[in-house]
Amino acid sequence: MASASAAGEASRHQVVTWGASADRLGQAVADRSYRLVVRTSVGGSRPRVRLSNAFGDRPVTFGEVYAGKREEGARLVPGSNRRITFGGARSVTVAPGDSVTSDPLSGRLAAQSDLVVSLYVAEAAGQATGHGMAMQTSYATGGDHAGEEGEGSWSERIGSWFYLDAVSVESAADTGAVVALGDSITDGWQSTTDTNRRWPDYLSRRLQGASMTGIKGVANEGISGNKVLADGAGQSALARLQRDVLSQPGVRTVFLFEGINDIKAHTGVTSAQLIDGYRKIIDRAHAAGKCVVGGTVLPFKGWSEFDAAGEAVRQEVNDFIRSSGELDAVADFDKALRSPYDRERLLPALDGGDHLHPNDKGMRVMADAVDPADLECDR
Incomplete structure (x- = not known):
């Protein structure tokens, strides 16, 4: 007989809560951070993010990836920005044409809320992957600022989502x-x-x-x-x-x-x-x-x-x-x-x-x- 915990796990699964189609998005830039604002649909626990290099012609390395709750603009709710890992590692390299899904974060992600995913692109060249027309203001800056919760470093406003193409939750x-x-x-x-x-x-x-x-x-x-x-x-x-x-x-x-x-x-x-x-x-x-x-x-x-x-x-x-x-x-x-x-x-x-x-x-x-x-x- 299955245990109660195993039965509980079997009654839950991952469901996409946000997505944006991957496309070619100009020249890839190394040593650059992106703070990407997305709106969830369904709420759930143990959120995961998917990063895409679908149109890249060279590998891209993400040195840091964080997720937090937006307070206003590029500013996050204090204490909400948490590191995302990939196979337990804080950085991940994605081959050309490939994508990677993160380890789950603990806790819940609310429905109809602004999630902020911050990426530090440590190494990149050639073609970038992303979604051009976001109809949503996100932010960019030079260097590694993904772990910061304040808005001071995020002076550049952008209208595209870079590399992030899906977020899912357990429901x-x-x-x-x-x-x-x-x-x-x-x-x-x-x-x-x-x-x-x-x-x-x-x-x-x-x-x-x-x-x-x-x-x-x-x-x-x-x-x-x-x-x-x-x-x-x-x-x-x-x-x-x-x-x-x-x-x-x-x-x-x-x-x-x-x-x-x-x-x-x-x-x-x-x-x-x-x-x-x-x-x-x-x-x-x-x-x-x-x-x-x-x-x-x-x-x-x-x-x-x-x-x-x-x-x-x-x-x-x-x-x-x-x-x-x-x-x-x-x-x-x-x-x-x-x-x-x-x-x-x-x-x-x-x-x-x-x-x-x-x-x-x-x-x-x-x-x-x-x-x-x-x-x-x-x-």
């Missing part, structure tokens, strides 16, 4: 996560910086109090400019599915909301080709035992690349998403945000101003269009 076995696979709309462009008003943020807040689902974790794996079929602004959704989505711990559902960049780029992509790309993502996610929810593609009339041909593809793709039955559920973002007077346009009150990206209110309407119960399926 009950019936708690899971959804990963939003998307482009700039999911990444949060046109939402207000430093306020966590991307649509996955609004969804995360809803899920914490939703009794009809055990899905509480939300990882935002949007990349501005991303496409389903072709590399460019990040690797294609097809190419990055395993690293950014399926590899995350505790994931039960993939939220697929991509396609507008394939459509509006005038590359000649047809609805059949885009639907084939969706089917490959759906099949791979299903094979991994994940539910797949699809979001219909938003209208974009008024955007400089809009034309009738692209609009026809969008309508055909949305027909597939709504009616094919190949997805486990659908969130009809198009219906929720389009103008009743011109269904090829965003409702002006929800338009961020460029006729493609929703504003804060539009982001909230998107999250409200997702039925939390739809994030569960029988797979």
Whole structure:
């Protein structure tokens, strides 16, 4: 018979509480520290961080890694900044194309809280890895300042996350996560910086109090400019599915909301080709035992690349998403945000101003269009 403690451990598992898609992020710099501010979704114990060198062409060595609670700006709550180890060591070298997950920290990480991960990059060169458009202010400085709790050394403000691509926590076995696979709309462009008003943020807040689902974790794996079929602004959704989505711990559902960049780029992509790309993502996610929810593609009339041909593809793709039955559920973002007077346009009150990206209110309407119960399926 298993002991009570063993049974307790078996009833808990790791669940992703924050994520950001890895991409190329300029030139790597040695002897430099980053103080990265991220917002948790689900709370839990024994948090771990994942550091990525996915796009590096040379090894990167992290001399120190710390995690603490943010008080304000770059200043941490006194006594909260704690060293993170890797296999018991305070430093770790990550090979090109690889990633590393830390040892767990003792204690709990609260839901909907600002976690600050401070990295000291001791050795690095060549291509850096990170997430370019964070919509969140973080900080950088020369030298090793990762262990400091004050803000005095952190004079440089940055709008990207370097090397950090996931945070997970230990939670009950019936708690899971959804990963939003998307482009700039999911990444949060046109939402207000430093306020966590991307649509996955609004969804995360809803899920914490939703009794009809055990899905509480939300990882935002949007990349501005991303496409389903072709590399460019990040690797294609097809190419990055395993690293950014399926590899995350505790994931039960993939939220697929991509396609507008394939459509509006005038590359000649047809609805059949885009639907084939969706089917490959759906099949791979299903094979991994994940539910797949699809979001219909938003209208974009008024955007400089809009034309009738692209609009026809969008309508055909949305027909597939709504009616094919190949997805486990659908969130009809198009219906929720389009103008009743011109269904090829965003409702002006929800338009961020460029006729493609929703504003804060539009982001909230998107999250409200997702039925939390739809994030569960029988797979």
